[in-house]
Amino acid sequence: MKKLYLLLFTVWSGISIAQMPDVERCMTPQAILHQDAKTPGYADLVREQFELAKNTPVMKSDEEYVIPVVFHIVWNSPQENLADSIIHRQIELLNQDFGRKNPDTINMREDFDIVKGNPRIQFKLATIDPDGNPTTGITRTQTNKTSFFDLSFLTAGFDVLEEVKQTDNGGMDPWNQERYLNIWVCNMSFLGQTFLLGYATPPDGLPNWPQGTTDGLSDGVVVQYQTVGDNNPNMLDMGQGAIEVKGRTVTHEIGHYLGLRHIWGDGDCAEDDGIDDTPNADDQSNFDCDDTKNTCVDDIFGIDLPDMIENYMDYSAETCQNSFTKGQAMLMRSVLENQREKLINNNPANTAEAVLPDFSIYPNPFDNDVTISIKNGKMDYLEVRDITGKLIMEEKVTQDIHHINTSHLQKGVYIVSFKNSGQQLGSRKIVKH
Ligand SMILES: [Ca+2]
Ligand SMILES: [Ca+2]
Ligand SMILES: [Ca+2]
Known part of the structure:
Protein backbone atom coordinates (compact mmCIF):
# COMPACT_ATOMS: atom_id res chain seq x y z
CA MET A 1 0.00 0.00 0.00
CA ILE A 344 2.37 7.67 37.71
CA ASN A 345 3.90 9.28 40.82
CA ASN A 346 1.85 11.73 42.88
CA ASN A 347 -0.10 12.61 39.80
CA PRO A 348 -3.17 14.69 40.68
CA ALA A 349 -4.64 13.60 37.35
CA ASN A 350 -4.25 9.97 38.21
CA THR A 351 -7.08 8.98 40.46
CA ALA A 352 -10.75 9.75 40.67
CA GLU A 353 -10.17 9.98 44.41
CA ALA A 354 -7.52 12.66 44.03
CA VAL A 355 -8.48 15.37 46.46
CA LEU A 356 -7.54 18.75 45.18
CA PRO A 357 -6.98 21.45 47.74
CA ASP A 358 -10.04 23.48 48.54
CA PHE A 359 -9.78 27.25 48.75
CA SER A 360 -11.97 29.85 50.29
CA ILE A 361 -11.48 33.55 49.77
CA TYR A 362 -12.97 36.21 52.04
CA PRO A 363 -14.26 38.76 52.07
CA ASN A 364 -15.51 38.77 48.49
CA PRO A 365 -16.25 41.41 47.33
CA PHE A 366 -13.21 42.88 49.05
CA ASP A 367 -11.61 46.19 49.79
CA ASN A 368 -7.98 46.51 50.92
CA ASP A 369 -7.04 42.98 51.77
CA VAL A 370 -8.15 39.44 51.08
CA THR A 371 -7.61 36.24 53.05
CA ILE A 372 -7.22 32.87 51.37
CA SER A 373 -7.74 29.73 53.39
CA ILE A 374 -6.40 26.42 52.05
CA LYS A 375 -7.83 23.05 53.06
CA ASN A 376 -6.87 19.50 52.10
CA GLY A 377 -3.55 20.22 50.48
CA LYS A 378 -1.08 22.87 49.64
CA MET A 379 -0.23 25.35 46.97
CA ASP A 380 3.09 26.93 46.10
CA TYR A 381 1.94 30.21 44.72
CA LEU A 382 -0.97 32.20 43.44
CA GLU A 383 -1.51 34.61 40.63
CA VAL A 384 -3.96 37.49 40.33
CA ARG A 385 -4.98 38.49 36.81
CA ASP A 386 -7.40 41.11 35.57
CA ILE A 387 -10.29 40.12 33.32
CA THR A 388 -8.16 40.60 30.20
CA GLY A 389 -5.76 37.95 31.51
CA LYS A 390 -3.00 40.43 32.36
CA LEU A 391 -0.88 39.30 35.29
CA ILE A 392 -1.27 41.77 38.18
CA MET A 393 0.33 39.97 41.13
CA GLU A 394 2.17 36.75 41.82
CA GLU A 395 2.89 35.54 45.36
CA LYS A 396 4.57 32.61 47.01
CA VAL A 397 2.35 30.86 49.53
CA THR A 398 3.83 29.25 52.62
CA GLN A 399 0.92 28.91 55.03
CA ASP A 400 -2.63 27.60 55.03
CA ILE A 401 -3.96 31.07 55.77
CA HIS A 402 -2.57 33.61 53.33
CA HIS A 403 -3.24 37.35 53.27
CA ILE A 404 -2.93 39.49 50.16
CA ASN A 405 -2.67 43.24 50.35
CA THR A 406 -4.98 44.51 47.62
CA SER A 407 -5.00 48.21 48.45
CA HIS A 408 -3.23 49.06 45.20
CA LEU A 409 -5.77 47.27 43.00
CA GLN A 410 -8.35 49.31 41.15
CA LYS A 411 -12.05 48.52 41.44
CA GLY A 412 -13.08 45.63 39.22
CA VAL A 413 -13.10 41.89 38.68
CA TYR A 414 -9.99 39.74 39.12
CA ILE A 415 -9.17 36.06 38.79
CA VAL A 416 -7.03 34.36 41.44
CA SER A 417 -5.32 31.15 40.25
CA PHE A 418 -3.75 28.63 42.60
CA LYS A 419 -0.74 26.61 41.52
CA ASN A 420 1.44 23.84 42.81
CA SER A 421 4.65 22.78 41.01
CA GLY A 422 3.38 24.50 37.89
CA GLN A 423 0.12 22.53 38.00
CA GLN A 424 -3.08 24.56 37.99
CA LEU A 425 -5.15 23.70 41.05
CA GLY A 426 -8.09 25.97 40.37
CA SER A 427 -9.15 29.57 40.25
CA ARG A 428 -11.71 31.94 41.76
CA LYS A 429 -13.25 35.19 40.67
CA ILE A 430 -12.98 38.07 43.13
CA VAL A 431 -14.41 41.57 42.97
CA LYS A 432 -13.01 44.77 44.42
CA HIS A 433 -15.56 47.39 45.49
CA1 LIG B 1 16.13 -5.87 11.79
CA1 LIG C 1 14.98 -15.71 14.10
CA1 LIG D 1 15.36 -7.85 19.61
Whole structure:
Protein backbone atom coordinates (compact mmCIF):
# COMPACT_ATOMS: atom_id res chain seq x y z
CA MET A 1 0.00 0.00 0.00
CA LYS A 2 3.00 2.21 0.47
CA LYS A 3 3.78 1.80 -3.21
CA LEU A 4 0.19 2.53 -4.12
CA TYR A 5 0.38 5.71 -2.19
CA LEU A 6 3.67 6.69 -3.76
CA LEU A 7 2.24 6.02 -7.18
CA LEU A 8 -0.76 8.16 -6.40
CA PHE A 9 1.50 10.88 -5.21
CA THR A 10 3.65 10.67 -8.31
CA VAL A 11 0.74 10.89 -10.70
CA TRP A 12 -0.75 13.79 -8.88
CA SER A 13 2.30 15.90 -8.26
CA GLY A 14 4.49 14.87 -11.18
CA ILE A 15 7.59 14.48 -9.03
CA SER A 16 9.76 11.43 -8.99
CA ILE A 17 9.55 8.61 -6.50
CA ALA A 18 13.10 9.39 -5.43
CA GLN A 19 11.84 12.65 -3.98
CA MET A 20 9.02 11.05 -2.04
CA PRO A 21 8.98 11.22 1.71
CA ASP A 22 9.18 7.85 3.34
CA VAL A 23 5.70 7.95 4.68
CA GLU A 24 4.23 4.76 5.98
CA ARG A 25 1.92 3.20 8.47
CA CYS A 26 3.70 4.42 11.58
CA MET A 27 6.00 7.41 11.28
CA THR A 28 7.68 7.32 14.68
CA PRO A 29 11.17 6.40 13.30
CA GLN A 30 10.89 9.27 10.84
CA ALA A 31 9.90 11.50 13.73
CA ILE A 32 13.18 10.70 15.49
CA LEU A 33 15.16 11.57 12.38
CA HIS A 34 13.14 14.72 11.89
CA GLN A 35 13.92 15.76 15.44
CA ASP A 36 17.57 14.85 14.98
CA ALA A 37 17.73 17.31 12.09
CA LYS A 38 16.28 20.04 14.32
CA THR A 39 18.11 19.10 17.50
CA PRO A 40 21.40 17.51 16.46
CA GLY A 41 22.28 14.53 18.60
CA TYR A 42 18.69 13.62 19.47
CA ALA A 43 18.84 10.26 17.75
CA ASP A 44 21.99 9.43 19.72
CA LEU A 45 20.32 10.55 22.92
CA VAL A 46 17.33 8.34 22.22
CA ARG A 47 19.69 5.43 21.58
CA GLU A 48 21.60 6.14 24.80
CA GLN A 49 18.38 6.36 26.72
CA PHE A 50 17.28 3.14 25.19
CA GLU A 51 20.44 1.44 26.43
CA LEU A 52 20.03 3.05 29.83
CA ALA A 53 16.43 1.97 30.16
CA LYS A 54 17.31 -1.52 28.93
CA ASN A 55 20.01 -1.94 31.53
CA THR A 56 18.16 -0.45 34.46
CA PRO A 57 17.06 -3.11 36.93
CA VAL A 58 13.32 -3.08 36.57
CA MET A 59 10.19 -4.69 37.92
CA LYS A 60 10.75 -2.75 41.11
CA SER A 61 7.34 -3.99 42.07
CA ASP A 62 4.42 -5.92 40.71
CA GLU A 63 2.37 -2.79 41.11
CA GLU A 64 0.00 -2.04 38.28
CA TYR A 65 0.80 1.37 36.84
CA VAL A 66 -2.10 3.56 35.77
CA ILE A 67 -1.67 6.26 33.15
CA PRO A 68 -4.22 9.09 32.90
CA VAL A 69 -5.20 9.67 29.30
CA VAL A 70 -6.84 12.50 27.43
CA PHE A 71 -8.20 11.91 23.94
CA HIS A 72 -8.34 15.04 21.79
CA ILE A 73 -10.79 14.47 18.97
CA VAL A 74 -10.11 17.01 16.25
CA TRP A 75 -12.78 16.62 13.60
CA ASN A 76 -13.95 18.16 10.36
CA SER A 77 -16.58 15.85 8.92
CA PRO A 78 -19.07 14.45 11.46
CA GLN A 79 -17.91 10.82 11.17
CA GLU A 80 -14.49 11.89 12.50
CA ASN A 81 -16.17 13.10 15.70
CA LEU A 82 -16.00 9.65 17.31
CA ALA A 83 -18.62 8.79 19.92
CA ASP A 84 -17.57 8.45 23.57
CA SER A 85 -18.38 4.72 23.36
CA ILE A 86 -15.54 4.22 20.84
CA ILE A 87 -13.04 5.96 23.11
CA HIS A 88 -14.26 3.98 26.13
CA ARG A 89 -13.86 0.74 24.16
CA GLN A 90 -10.32 1.76 23.14
CA ILE A 91 -9.41 2.19 26.80
CA GLU A 92 -10.76 -1.32 27.51
CA LEU A 93 -8.71 -2.73 24.63
CA LEU A 94 -5.55 -0.97 25.86
CA ASN A 95 -6.10 -2.39 29.32
CA GLN A 96 -6.43 -5.87 27.85
CA ASP A 97 -3.32 -5.55 25.68
CA PHE A 98 -1.12 -3.92 28.35
CA GLY A 99 -2.38 -6.29 31.05
CA ARG A 100 -2.14 -9.44 28.92
CA LYS A 101 -5.87 -9.90 29.41
CA ASN A 102 -6.74 -9.93 25.72
CA PRO A 103 -8.61 -13.14 24.85
CA ASP A 104 -6.48 -13.73 21.74
CA THR A 105 -3.26 -14.38 23.69
CA ILE A 106 -4.23 -18.03 23.14
CA ASN A 107 -3.35 -17.53 19.47
CA MET A 108 0.31 -16.84 20.30
CA ARG A 109 2.52 -19.66 19.05
CA GLU A 110 4.08 -21.75 21.82
CA ASP A 111 7.54 -20.78 20.52
CA PHE A 112 7.10 -17.48 22.35
CA ASP A 113 6.02 -18.83 25.74
CA ILE A 114 9.56 -18.22 27.00
CA VAL A 115 9.45 -14.53 26.11
CA LYS A 116 5.82 -13.49 26.59
CA GLY A 117 5.43 -10.60 29.01
CA ASN A 118 2.82 -8.65 30.90
CA PRO A 119 3.56 -4.90 31.22
CA ARG A 120 0.92 -4.51 33.95
CA ILE A 121 0.17 -1.02 32.71
CA GLN A 122 -3.39 0.27 32.71
CA PHE A 123 -5.02 3.36 31.25
CA LYS A 124 -7.89 5.49 32.41
CA LEU A 125 -9.54 8.52 30.97
CA ALA A 126 -8.62 11.54 33.04
CA THR A 127 -11.28 12.62 35.50
CA ILE A 128 -9.62 15.89 36.45
CA ASP A 129 -8.39 18.39 33.89
CA PRO A 130 -5.24 20.52 34.30
CA ASP A 131 -7.33 23.30 35.89
CA GLY A 132 -8.59 20.89 38.53
CA ASN A 133 -12.06 20.67 37.06
CA PRO A 134 -13.99 17.44 36.43
CA THR A 135 -13.59 16.08 32.89
CA THR A 136 -14.64 13.14 30.74
CA GLY A 137 -11.04 12.82 29.52
CA ILE A 138 -12.23 13.56 25.98
CA THR A 139 -11.94 16.94 24.27
CA ARG A 140 -13.70 17.76 21.02
CA THR A 141 -12.48 20.37 18.58
CA GLN A 142 -14.12 21.16 15.28
CA THR A 143 -11.51 22.13 12.70
CA ASN A 144 -11.75 23.61 9.24
CA LYS A 145 -8.94 21.30 8.11
CA THR A 146 -10.19 18.36 6.08
CA SER A 147 -6.85 16.63 6.73
CA PHE A 148 -3.70 17.31 8.76
CA PHE A 149 -1.58 15.97 5.91
CA ASP A 150 -0.97 17.75 2.64
CA LEU A 151 1.76 18.24 0.07
CA SER A 152 3.56 20.77 2.25
CA PHE A 153 4.86 17.69 4.10
CA LEU A 154 7.47 17.56 1.31
CA THR A 155 9.02 20.78 2.59
CA ALA A 156 7.69 21.30 6.10
CA GLY A 157 7.80 17.66 7.22
CA PHE A 158 6.22 16.91 10.58
CA ASP A 159 5.37 20.56 11.21
CA VAL A 160 2.30 19.95 9.05
CA LEU A 161 1.06 17.00 11.10
CA GLU A 162 1.99 18.70 14.36
CA GLU A 163 -0.68 21.34 13.75
CA VAL A 164 -3.22 18.92 15.19
CA LYS A 165 -1.54 19.65 18.53
CA GLN A 166 -1.95 23.41 18.19
CA THR A 167 -5.20 25.24 18.91
CA ASP A 168 -4.00 28.18 16.83
CA ASN A 169 -3.57 25.94 13.79
CA GLY A 170 -6.89 24.13 13.77
CA GLY A 171 -5.91 21.51 16.35
CA MET A 172 -6.02 21.26 20.12
CA ASP A 173 -3.25 22.22 22.52
CA PRO A 174 -1.96 19.40 24.74
CA TRP A 175 -2.73 19.04 28.40
CA ASN A 176 0.28 18.99 30.76
CA GLN A 177 2.36 16.37 29.00
CA GLU A 178 4.15 15.25 32.13
CA ARG A 179 0.86 14.36 33.79
CA TYR A 180 -1.32 13.13 30.93
CA LEU A 181 -0.83 10.87 27.96
CA ASN A 182 -2.25 13.06 25.18
CA ILE A 183 -3.76 11.14 22.24
CA TRP A 184 -4.95 13.16 19.26
CA VAL A 185 -7.47 11.56 16.91
CA CYS A 186 -7.80 13.18 13.50
CA ASN A 187 -7.78 12.69 9.75
CA MET A 188 -4.36 12.43 8.08
CA SER A 189 -5.52 11.03 4.76
CA PHE A 190 -4.45 12.48 1.44
CA LEU A 191 -6.75 12.68 -1.58
CA GLY A 192 -9.06 10.29 0.20
CA GLN A 193 -6.29 7.73 0.67
CA THR A 194 -5.28 6.53 4.12
CA PHE A 195 -1.60 5.66 4.30
CA LEU A 196 -0.52 6.79 7.75
CA LEU A 197 -2.15 5.32 10.85
CA GLY A 198 -0.21 7.09 13.56
CA TYR A 199 2.98 8.38 15.12
CA ALA A 200 4.24 8.91 18.64
CA THR A 201 7.06 10.55 20.54
CA PRO A 202 9.49 8.25 22.32
CA PRO A 203 10.33 9.21 25.90
CA ASP A 204 12.75 12.07 26.22
CA GLY A 205 13.09 13.06 29.86
CA LEU A 206 16.14 15.00 28.83
CA PRO A 207 16.59 18.49 30.20
CA ASN A 208 17.67 19.87 26.83
CA TRP A 209 14.65 18.48 25.00
CA PRO A 210 12.11 21.06 23.91
CA GLN A 211 8.65 20.11 24.98
CA GLY A 212 5.29 21.29 23.82
CA THR A 213 6.63 23.86 21.43
CA THR A 214 6.25 24.35 17.72
CA ASP A 215 10.04 23.98 17.47
CA GLY A 216 9.90 20.26 18.07
CA LEU A 217 7.54 17.35 18.17
CA SER A 218 5.05 17.88 20.90
CA ASP A 219 4.83 14.91 23.25
CA GLY A 220 2.10 12.35 22.76
CA VAL A 221 0.39 10.07 20.27
CA VAL A 222 -1.49 10.90 17.06
CA VAL A 223 -3.76 8.36 15.36
CA GLN A 224 -5.95 8.22 12.30
CA TYR A 225 -9.61 8.30 13.35
CA GLN A 226 -10.66 4.96 11.79
CA THR A 227 -8.08 3.06 13.87
CA VAL A 228 -9.65 3.71 17.28
CA GLY A 229 -11.68 1.02 19.08
CA ASP A 230 -13.10 -2.16 17.60
CA ASN A 231 -16.60 -0.66 17.42
CA ASN A 232 -15.71 2.17 15.05
CA PRO A 233 -18.28 2.55 12.25
CA ASN A 234 -15.67 4.12 9.94
CA MET A 235 -14.03 1.52 7.72
CA LEU A 236 -10.25 1.51 7.57
CA ASP A 237 -9.08 0.98 4.00
CA MET A 238 -5.52 1.59 2.87
CA GLY A 239 -6.28 0.87 -0.75
CA GLN A 240 -6.73 -2.88 -0.57
CA GLY A 241 -10.13 -3.25 1.05
CA ALA A 242 -11.39 -3.15 4.61
CA ILE A 243 -8.85 -3.83 7.35
CA GLU A 244 -10.06 -5.37 10.61
CA VAL A 245 -9.34 -2.99 13.46
CA LYS A 246 -8.91 -4.05 17.08
CA GLY A 247 -7.59 -0.78 18.50
CA ARG A 248 -4.00 -1.94 18.12
CA THR A 249 -2.71 1.07 16.26
CA VAL A 250 -3.14 2.86 19.58
CA THR A 251 -1.44 -0.04 21.42
CA HIS A 252 1.48 0.12 18.95
CA GLU A 253 1.88 3.89 19.20
CA ILE A 254 1.74 3.84 23.01
CA GLY A 255 4.45 1.17 22.80
CA HIS A 256 6.60 3.80 21.07
CA TYR A 257 5.56 6.45 23.60
CA LEU A 258 6.78 4.11 26.35
CA GLY A 259 10.10 3.51 24.62
CA LEU A 260 9.62 0.54 22.30
CA ARG A 261 11.00 0.35 18.81
CA HIS A 262 9.54 -1.55 15.90
CA ILE A 263 10.37 -5.20 16.53
CA TRP A 264 12.44 -5.48 13.33
CA GLY A 265 14.56 -2.49 14.44
CA ASP A 266 13.68 -0.44 11.33
CA GLY A 267 16.35 -2.20 9.34
CA ASP A 268 17.77 -5.51 8.14
CA CYS A 269 19.29 -8.26 10.31
CA ALA A 270 22.14 -5.93 11.29
CA GLU A 271 19.63 -3.61 13.00
CA ASP A 272 17.54 -4.63 15.97
CA ASP A 273 15.17 -3.04 18.44
CA GLY A 274 17.61 -3.00 21.36
CA ILE A 275 15.65 -5.61 23.30
CA ASP A 276 17.18 -9.02 23.88
CA ASP A 277 14.12 -11.23 23.91
CA THR A 278 12.36 -9.93 20.80
CA PRO A 279 13.32 -11.87 17.68
CA ASN A 280 14.97 -9.69 15.06
CA ALA A 281 13.64 -9.56 11.50
CA ASP A 282 15.05 -8.21 8.27
CA ASP A 283 11.94 -6.18 7.52
CA GLN A 284 8.47 -5.46 8.76
CA SER A 285 5.78 -8.02 8.14
CA ASN A 286 3.42 -6.49 5.69
CA PHE A 287 -0.05 -6.48 7.24
CA ASP A 288 -0.16 -10.23 6.87
CA CYS A 289 -0.07 -13.05 9.37
CA ASP A 290 2.66 -15.05 7.68
CA ASP A 291 3.92 -17.39 10.42
CA THR A 292 6.40 -19.20 8.17
CA LYS A 293 9.17 -16.61 8.33
CA ASN A 294 12.42 -16.74 10.25
CA THR A 295 14.38 -14.01 8.52
CA CYS A 296 17.22 -13.39 11.02
CA VAL A 297 19.26 -15.84 13.07
CA ASP A 298 19.07 -14.95 16.74
CA ASP A 299 19.91 -16.55 20.05
CA ILE A 300 17.16 -16.03 22.59
CA PHE A 301 17.74 -18.37 25.51
CA GLY A 302 19.67 -20.51 23.01
CA ILE A 303 16.85 -20.58 20.47
CA ASP A 304 16.51 -19.05 17.01
CA LEU A 305 12.91 -17.91 17.25
CA PRO A 306 10.78 -17.25 14.17
CA ASP A 307 9.71 -13.70 13.27
CA MET A 308 7.14 -12.67 15.86
CA ILE A 309 4.10 -11.46 13.95
CA GLU A 310 2.21 -11.74 17.25
CA ASN A 311 4.07 -8.71 18.54
CA TYR A 312 2.26 -5.37 18.81
CA MET A 313 5.38 -3.60 17.57
CA ASP A 314 5.35 -5.38 14.21
CA TYR A 315 3.37 -4.25 11.15
CA SER A 316 1.41 -7.49 11.07
CA ALA A 317 -2.39 -7.41 10.91
CA GLU A 318 -4.11 -6.43 14.14
CA THR A 319 -5.85 -9.80 14.11
CA CYS A 320 -2.57 -11.66 14.59
CA GLN A 321 -1.03 -9.26 17.13
CA ASN A 322 -1.56 -10.32 20.74
CA SER A 323 1.64 -9.99 22.78
CA PHE A 324 4.49 -7.99 24.22
CA THR A 325 7.65 -9.74 25.42
CA LYS A 326 9.11 -9.59 28.93
CA GLY A 327 11.89 -7.33 27.69
CA GLN A 328 9.37 -4.95 26.16
CA ALA A 329 7.27 -5.00 29.33
CA MET A 330 10.31 -4.26 31.47
CA LEU A 331 11.45 -1.41 29.26
CA MET A 332 8.01 0.24 29.34
CA ARG A 333 7.82 -0.11 33.13
CA SER A 334 11.30 1.31 33.42
CA VAL A 335 10.28 4.32 31.34
CA LEU A 336 7.35 4.87 33.68
CA GLU A 337 9.64 4.58 36.70
CA ASN A 338 12.18 7.01 35.26
CA GLN A 339 11.71 9.22 32.20
CA ARG A 340 7.94 9.40 32.52
CA GLU A 341 7.62 8.94 36.26
CA LYS A 342 5.42 12.02 36.66
CA LEU A 343 2.65 10.15 34.86
CA ILE A 344 2.37 7.67 37.71
CA ASN A 345 3.90 9.28 40.82
CA ASN A 346 1.85 11.73 42.88
CA ASN A 347 -0.10 12.61 39.80
CA PRO A 348 -3.17 14.69 40.68
CA ALA A 349 -4.64 13.60 37.35
CA ASN A 350 -4.25 9.97 38.21
CA THR A 351 -7.08 8.98 40.46
CA ALA A 352 -10.75 9.75 40.67
CA GLU A 353 -10.17 9.98 44.41
CA ALA A 354 -7.52 12.66 44.03
CA VAL A 355 -8.48 15.37 46.46
CA LEU A 356 -7.54 18.75 45.18
CA PRO A 357 -6.98 21.45 47.74
CA ASP A 358 -10.04 23.48 48.54
CA PHE A 359 -9.78 27.25 48.75
CA SER A 360 -11.97 29.85 50.29
CA ILE A 361 -11.48 33.55 49.77
CA TYR A 362 -12.97 36.21 52.04
CA PRO A 363 -14.26 38.76 52.07
CA ASN A 364 -15.51 38.77 48.49
CA PRO A 365 -16.25 41.41 47.33
CA PHE A 366 -13.21 42.88 49.05
CA ASP A 367 -11.61 46.19 49.79
CA ASN A 368 -7.98 46.51 50.92
CA ASP A 369 -7.04 42.98 51.77
CA VAL A 370 -8.15 39.44 51.08
CA THR A 371 -7.61 36.24 53.05
CA ILE A 372 -7.22 32.87 51.37
CA SER A 373 -7.74 29.73 53.39
CA ILE A 374 -6.40 26.42 52.05
CA LYS A 375 -7.83 23.05 53.06
CA ASN A 376 -6.87 19.50 52.10
CA GLY A 377 -3.55 20.22 50.48
CA LYS A 378 -1.08 22.87 49.64
CA MET A 379 -0.23 25.35 46.97
CA ASP A 380 3.09 26.93 46.10
CA TYR A 381 1.94 30.21 44.72
CA LEU A 382 -0.97 32.20 43.44
CA GLU A 383 -1.51 34.61 40.63
CA VAL A 384 -3.96 37.49 40.33
CA ARG A 385 -4.98 38.49 36.81
CA ASP A 386 -7.40 41.11 35.57
CA ILE A 387 -10.29 40.12 33.32
CA THR A 388 -8.16 40.60 30.20
CA GLY A 389 -5.76 37.95 31.51
CA LYS A 390 -3.00 40.43 32.36
CA LEU A 391 -0.88 39.30 35.29
CA ILE A 392 -1.27 41.77 38.18
CA MET A 393 0.33 39.97 41.13
CA GLU A 394 2.17 36.75 41.82
CA GLU A 395 2.89 35.54 45.36
CA LYS A 396 4.57 32.61 47.01
CA VAL A 397 2.35 30.86 49.53
CA THR A 398 3.83 29.25 52.62
CA GLN A 399 0.92 28.91 55.03
CA ASP A 400 -2.63 27.60 55.03
CA ILE A 401 -3.96 31.07 55.77
CA HIS A 402 -2.57 33.61 53.33
CA HIS A 403 -3.24 37.35 53.27
CA ILE A 404 -2.93 39.49 50.16
CA ASN A 405 -2.67 43.24 50.35
CA THR A 406 -4.98 44.51 47.62
CA SER A 407 -5.00 48.21 48.45
CA HIS A 408 -3.23 49.06 45.20
CA LEU A 409 -5.77 47.27 43.00
CA GLN A 410 -8.35 49.31 41.15
CA LYS A 411 -12.05 48.52 41.44
CA GLY A 412 -13.08 45.63 39.22
CA VAL A 413 -13.10 41.89 38.68
CA TYR A 414 -9.99 39.74 39.12
CA ILE A 415 -9.17 36.06 38.79
CA VAL A 416 -7.03 34.36 41.44
CA SER A 417 -5.32 31.15 40.25
CA PHE A 418 -3.75 28.63 42.60
CA LYS A 419 -0.74 26.61 41.52
CA ASN A 420 1.44 23.84 42.81
CA SER A 421 4.65 22.78 41.01
CA GLY A 422 3.38 24.50 37.89
CA GLN A 423 0.12 22.53 38.00
CA GLN A 424 -3.08 24.56 37.99
CA LEU A 425 -5.15 23.70 41.05
CA GLY A 426 -8.09 25.97 40.37
CA SER A 427 -9.15 29.57 40.25
CA ARG A 428 -11.71 31.94 41.76
CA LYS A 429 -13.25 35.19 40.67
CA ILE A 430 -12.98 38.07 43.13
CA VAL A 431 -14.41 41.57 42.97
CA LYS A 432 -13.01 44.77 44.42
CA HIS A 433 -15.56 47.39 45.49
CA1 LIG B 1 16.13 -5.87 11.79
CA1 LIG C 1 15.36 -7.85 19.61
CA1 LIG D 1 14.98 -15.71 14.10
